[in-house]
Every structure is written in structure tokens, then in C-alpha cells.
Amino acid sequence: MTVSGDPLVVLENVNKYFGDLHVLKDIDLEVARGEVVVVVGPSGGGKSTLCRTINRLETIDSGSITLDGMPLPAEGKALARLRSEVGMVFQSFNLFSHKTILQNVTLGPVKVRKTPKDKAEKEALELLERVGIAAQADKYPAQLSGGQQQRAAIARALAMRPKLMLFDEPTSALDPEMVSEVLDVMTGLAEGGMTMIVVTHEMGFARSAAQRVVFMADGQIIEESSPEEFFTEPRTDRARDFLSKIL
Ligand code: ADP
Ligand code: MG
Numbered sequence: 723m724t725v726s727g728d729p730l731v732v733l734e735n736v737n738k739y740f741g742d743l744h745v746l747k748d749i750d751l752e753v754a755r756g757e758v759v760v761v762v763g764p765s766g767g768g769k770s771t772l773c774r775t776i777n778r779l780e781t782i783d784s785g786s787i788t789l790d791g792m793p794l795p796a797e798g799k800a801l802a803r804l805r806s807e808v809g810m811v812f813q814s815f816n817l818f819s820h821k822t823i824l825q826n827v828t829l830g831p832v833k834v835r836k837t838p839k840d841k842a843e844k845e846a847l848e849l850l851e852r853v854g855i856a857a858q859a860d861k862y863p864a865q866l867s868g869g870q871q872q873r874a875a876i877a878r879a880l881a882m883r884p885k886l887m888l889f890d891e892p893t894s895a896l897d898p899e900m901v902s903e904v905l906d907v908m909t910g911l912a913e914g915g916m917t918m919i920v921v922t923h924e925m926g927f928a929r930s931a932a933q934r935v936v937f938m939a940d941g942q943i944i945e946e947s948s949p950e951e952f953f954t955e956p957r958t959d960r961a962r963d964f965l966s967k968i969l
Pocket of ligand 2: 770
């Protein structure tokens with residue numbers, strides 16, 4: 723959990739519109755290497771859009787985003803490389819349903835990184851071990867529980883050796899008893915030094931794993947503070963109102 727050096731991700735004055743709807747308003751955000759930032763806020767506030775701009779699933783209308791000091795590439799091979807350097811895990815697990823768990827995890831390294839198949843499989847099995855589902859390697863996604871599928875999705879993102887992991891409400895679609903197995907994997911990643919931006923309302927995770935909480939509403943960053951401070955002494959009425967609804 724070392725936080726040091728130049729920031730890995732820098733957003734400056736980022737604005738994004740969907741038609742007339744201004745969904746990201748002058749967003750300034752820096753994420754240090756090894757830092758875990760939790761993003762919270764009401765539905766429709768722009769959290770998912772923020773994540774999606776960072777791996778360029780969405781373009782921005784003004785401002786700048788850099789990863790490792792470099793502007794996000796717009797297209798071609800550089801964009802494919804960016805997508806591999808920024809792992810993303812969504813609420814829905816997005817696994818390829820007609821491929822086994824092992825194939826899901828090896829696909830990116832073999833196709834994008836040109837890793838030889840046997841090496842990719844060896845590394846995939848190690849990752850599946852790490853997220854606790856090595857025994858499921860030859861099964862298809864539908865044969866796994868939601869928690870296992872989400873852990874497979876995390877392993878698949880990690881197989882690309884990302885510099886940054888984005889998690890967008892990774893546990894919201896899970897049955898309650900499966901939430902902790904996914905959060906445990908994420909906590910392990912955080913402890914291992916992975917830089918992470920995590921949209922979640924899981925306060926326990928925020929408190930134990932995050933250095934910073936960013937509260938977003940109406941496309942703006944309303945406040946930023948330590949998890950302890952945010953959850954016990956939010957500074958704004960908006961944040962107090964939000965917390966009174968989720969806690
Ligand atoms: P959050 O993740 O905080 O719930 P989103 O980033 O998903 O918020 O959405 C922010 C706003 O942008 C919402 O008003 C949403 O309806 C709108 N929005 C999101 N994606 C699109 C899209 N592809 N086209 C038009 N509007 C969108
Ligand atoms: Mg969202």
C-alpha cells in the first residue's frame with residue numbers, strides 16, 4: 723500500500739456531455755501509484771462515466787486525462803495497449819459464456835499480448851489460484867456462482883498485467899453471501915500494491931482498503947477525504963444526505 727512518486731492517473735478539468743446532459747463537470751482527480759480510491763455517490767452522478775473515460779470507453783469533450791504521464795491514445799494499437807493496461811471489472815461479469823474460465827483468462831494475453839498459449843495457461847492457473855477458483859478452470863461461466871464469476875472476471879483483467887484496475891460496483895449484482903469473497907480478493911490486490919479506482923458503497927471495504935473516498939454527485943466531485951473522515955464527519959449536506967440513505 724505504498725503511495726509514492728508521480729501520480730499514475732491525472733484528470734484535469736475533464737468535461738463530458740451526452741447531448742445536452744453535462745455528466746462530468748470540471749473533474750480534477752489524481753491517483754497515486756499504489757493508491758486505492760473509492761468513488762461513492764448517488765445514482766446518475768457520473769461514477770460509471772468517470773471510470774469509462776479512463777480506459778477510453780467514452781471520449782471526453784474537454785480537459786485531459788493522462789496515464790503514467792501519457793495522454794490517453796485515441797485509436798489503433800496504442801488504444802488496445804491502453805485497454806490492456808487498465809483492467810475493468812463491471813457489475814455484470816461480462817465473461818464469454820461459450821468459453822471456459824481458463825479460456826476467458828488466457829484469451830487477452832494470447833491475442834493481445836502474444837503470450838505463448840502454454841505460458842498464458844500457466845499464468846492463468848496461478849491467477850485463478852490467487853482468486854480461489856482454480857478448481858473451476860475448465861467450467862463454463864454459467865456453471866459458476868456469481869461470486870466465482872466475478873472473481874474470474876478479476877483474474878481475466880489481471881492476466882493483462884494492468885497498471886490500474888477500475889471496479890464499477892463489482893458486488894452490486896451479487897447475492898449478499900458472495901459479496902465478501904469478491905471484496906476479499908480486491909483487498910488482497912490493494913495490499914499487493916495495485917492502483918485501484920473502485921466505485922462501491924461497501925463502506926467496510928472503503929475503510930479497510932482505501933486511502934481516499936471521492937464523493938461524486940451531479941457530475942462533480944463534491945468532496946474528497948479519508949474514509950474515516952468521510953463516513954464519520956462528511957463536510958457537505960449532500961454527502962450527509964447520501965450517507966443517511968445508504969447506511
Ligand atoms: P452513475 O454511475 O454515478 O450512476 P453514470 O455515469 O452511469 O452515473 O451516468 C451519469 C449520467 O449520464 C446519467 O444521467 C445517465 O443517465 C447519463 N448517461 C450515462 N451513459 C449515457 C449514454 N451512453 N448516453 C446518454 N446518457 C448517458
Ligand atoms: Mg454507475
